[in-house]
Amino acid sequence: MTAAAETEAEPAARASSPPDKLTASSGNGVERAFRAICILAIALPLLLLVVLFGSALVEAWPRLSWGFLSSYPSRKAIEAGILPALVGSAALMGLTAVMAIPVGLGAALYLEEYAKPGRITSLIELNISNLAGVPSIIYGLLGLELFVRILDLGRSLIAGAATLALLLLPMVVMASREALRTVPRSLREASFALGADRWQTLRRVVLPMCMPGVLTGVILSLARAIGETAPLITIGALTYVAFLPDGVTSPFTALPIQIFNWVSRPQPAFHVNAAAGIIVLLVLMLLMNGVAIILRTRLRKRIYW
Amino acid sequence: MARTLATLGLSAAFLVSCGSKDTTLIKADGSSTVYPITEAVAEQFKKSNPKVNITVGISGTGGGFKKFCAGEIDLADASRPIKPTEEEACKKSGVEYIEVPVAYDGIAIVVHPSNDWAKSITTEELKKLWEPEAQGKIKKWSDVRAGWPDKEIHLFGAGVDSGTYDYFSEAITKKEKSTRGDYTSSEDDNVLVQGIANDPLALGFFGIAYFEENKERLKVVPVDDGKSDNGDGPITPTATTVRDGTYQPLSRPIFIYLSKKSLERPEVMALGKFYLAEAPKLVPEVGYVPLQPKAYELATARVEKKLTGSLFAGKGGQVGVSIEDVLEKGAQ
Numbered sequence A: 001m002t003a004a005a006e007t008e009a010e011p012a013a014r015a016s017s018p019p020d021k022l023t024a025s026s027g028n029g030v031e032r033a034f035r036a037i038c039i040l041a042i043a044l045p046l047l048l049l050v051v052l053f054g055s056a057l058v059e060a061w062p063r064l065s066w067g068f069l070s071s072y073p074s075r076k077a078i079e080a081g082i083l084p085a086l087v088g089s090a091a092l093m094g095l096t097a098v099m100a101i102p103v104g105l106g107a108a109l110y111l112e113e114y115a116k117p118g119r120i121t122s123l124i125e126l127n128i129s130n131l132a133g134v135p136s137i138i139y140g141l142l143g144l145e146l147f148v149r150i151l152d153l154g155r156s157l158i159a160g161a162a163t164l165a166l167l168l169l170p171m172v173v174m175a176s177r178e179a180l181r182t183v184p185r186s187l188r189e190a191s192f193a194l195g196a197d198r199w200q201t202l203r204r205v206v207l208p209m210c211m212p213g214v215l216t217g218v219i220l221s222l223a224r225a226i227g228e229t230a231p232l233i234t235i236g237a238l239t240y241v242a243f244l245p246d247g248v249t250s251p252f253t254a255l256p257i258q259i260f261n262w263v264s265r266p267q268p269a270f271h272v273n274a275a276a277g278i279i280v281l282l283v284l285m286l287l288m289n290g291v292a293i294i295l296r297t298r299l300r301k302r303i304y305w
Numbered sequence B: 001m002a003r004t005l006a007t008l009g010l011s012a013a014f015l016v017s018c019g020s021k022d023t024t025l026i027k028a029d030g031s032s033t034v035y036p037i038t039e040a041v042a043e044q045f046k047k048s049n050p051k052v053n054i055t056v057g058i059s060g061t062g063g064g065f066k067k068f069c070a071g072e073i074d075l076a077d078a079s080r081p082i083k084p085t086e087e088e089a090c091k092k093s094g095v096e097y098i099e100v101p102v103a104y105d106g107i108a109i110v111v112h113p114s115n116d117w118a119k120s121i122t123t124e125e126l127k128k129l130w131e132p133e134a135q136g137k138i139k140k141w142s143d144v145r146a147g148w149p150d151k152e153i154h155l156f157g158a159g160v161d162s163g164t165y166d167y168f169s170e171a172i173t174k175k176e177k178s179t180r181g182d183y184t185s186s187e188d189d190n191v192l193v194q195g196i197a198n199d200p201l202a203l204g205f206f207g208i209a210y211f212e213e214n215k216e217r218l219k220v221v222p223v224d225d226g227k228s229d230n231g232d233g234p235i236t237p238t239a240t241t242v243r244d245g246t247y248q249p250l251s252r253p254i255f256i257y258l259s260k261k262s263l264e265r266p267e268v269m270a271l272g273k274f275y276l277a278e279a280p281k282l283v284p285e286v287g288y289v290p291l292q293p294k295a296y297e298l299a300t301a302r303v304e305k306k307l308t309g310s311l312f313a314g315k316g317g318q319v320g321v322s323i324e325d326v327l328e329k330g331a332q
Helices: A001-014 A019-025 A030-064 A066-070 A083-116 A117-131 A136-150 A157-180 A185-195 A198-225 A230-236 A255-263 A268-301 B002-017 B035-048 B062-067 B084-092 B122-129 B161-171 B190-197 B209-214 B239-243 B264-287 B293-305 B324-332
Strands: B024-030 B051-056 B074-080 B097-111 B154-159 B183-188 B200-208 B251-259
Touching: A030 A268, A066 A083, A066 A268, A083 A117, A083 A157, A083 A198, A083 A255, A083 A268, A117 A157, A136 A157, A136 A230, A157 A198, A157 A230, A185 A198, A185 B190, A185 B251, A198 A268, A230 A255, A255 A268, B002 B239, B024 B035, B024 B062, B024 B264, B035 B051, B035 B074, B035 B161, B035 B264, B051 B264, B062 B074, B062 B251, B097 B161, B097 B209, B097 B264, B097 B293, B122 B161, B122 B200, B154 B161, B154 B190, B161 B200, B161 B251, B183 B190, B190 B200, B190 B209, B200 B209, B264 B293, B293 B324
Parallel strands: B024 B051, B024 B074, B154 B183, B154 B200
Antiparallel strands: B074 B251, B097 B200, B097 B251
């Protein structure tokens, strides 16, 4: 639905290119070949995803049950479950979002709305885009030194979440800036013309309009973070935890770590558990992406031009 | 938007605030080889002591000792005895430890099932094949033993950060961390299993449990150490030969290290004793070979008396010295 809205908006934006030229080139051989390549380009990753998901699902099927979700890990593969890992991952995501959203959105607001264009601003911008490309293990090492050791948070949930928040920050900043840029200048000027100051304009006009984009960006990056293993292993997430976290300083485990442990066990029954864990992780990711789409469409409906 | 943020924040706060505080925490970390045993013990201990929470991490034997000697954890899983540098670190921070052997692990030499020539291998041949000088020189099966096919040999082995690698290197080349480097290495033994099962020219080494679970895809090679005091000729690694010391030099004891300070806490002392009492039953369940009952008795006495220091450091791979003998000597 939203995709349709976007494509509708595009031709209007590109009104400068003559439409008759576009129609004239359709139907020749080059165009058809290009079309076929494009279809292949979308079919290939989809096929890969289906095959991966399918093979994991077939292997995992006998273990997928309520008991698997609600049990603690065990030496007996058939009794082992992922409850602490599931709760750990959920708590991590919640804490990460709480930390990454305000800071990321704030940084984006400053860069887009307040900062004067200049050398320092472009230096900051360049660095943020570079940070988005830094491997996650580096963030893990930073988190280990900064949060675990210097700030003395220990190998706790809060240290893990802070590390993941750092990892997400550049992505949140970039997504938020993209979203802020989609708000037309004319609307801000209209708001100023009505006597609103910068803060009022931001709060009443800009933020509500860019929120769908911001939230989509945040949730998509959270969905990526839920699968992150390397930084969590570095800061010392545990493997066997047979209780639920009872505070932000509690030790924790997370889904990717539990899966990683089961995969490396000799007994094939644990590999089935790993497959089931992978399915749970994938479903969780799909759910989060689904929430992103729903939020975006619902928030969009509230915007009147 | 404000509402959405508030909901997110509230749900996070809810998630981390549930639960109670009247429990105690015991922290274990270290070797991935010992992990399954400690996990099994922790699971069993929790059933009779629901107020005690136990966490078990995996950061390798070396990583575990680092945390242990920094006083961060109560129990270190170790697939080899403590090293002098680690002893030094523990001493510096005043961490005293009680060393407890908990099980045996055998390292199996494994080939592809279609391999019909490697019916046994001697430790001399293994040395010739794995020592650093072999790199780039010993490339064919015929280079290892005359009469074996004139075909390439493909080597697989544990990664250099694992205790399994350390032990293999010590036992075969007699030197610490000293083997050829041109082999396929992985910290994940299942990757090695996969590699050897798909390569008719492969030879590799890893923990015996991984061979036991993949018997139909792999073939184990009996090892001859050229000595007769522990059984003549090539010996196949089995629970029996690992336990009675005839499969040498590739069987080794694996350990836990308990911090003396932590043992002052009654729940840690209880866990230490429980560990050794349950080990004969739990160790085989997770695929390892239990010690002799006598060894567990002696080890329990060590824990109760809180006898610190290492008996095995520097001589973990000694042939012909049984764990009971070492423990008995240490008790005197």
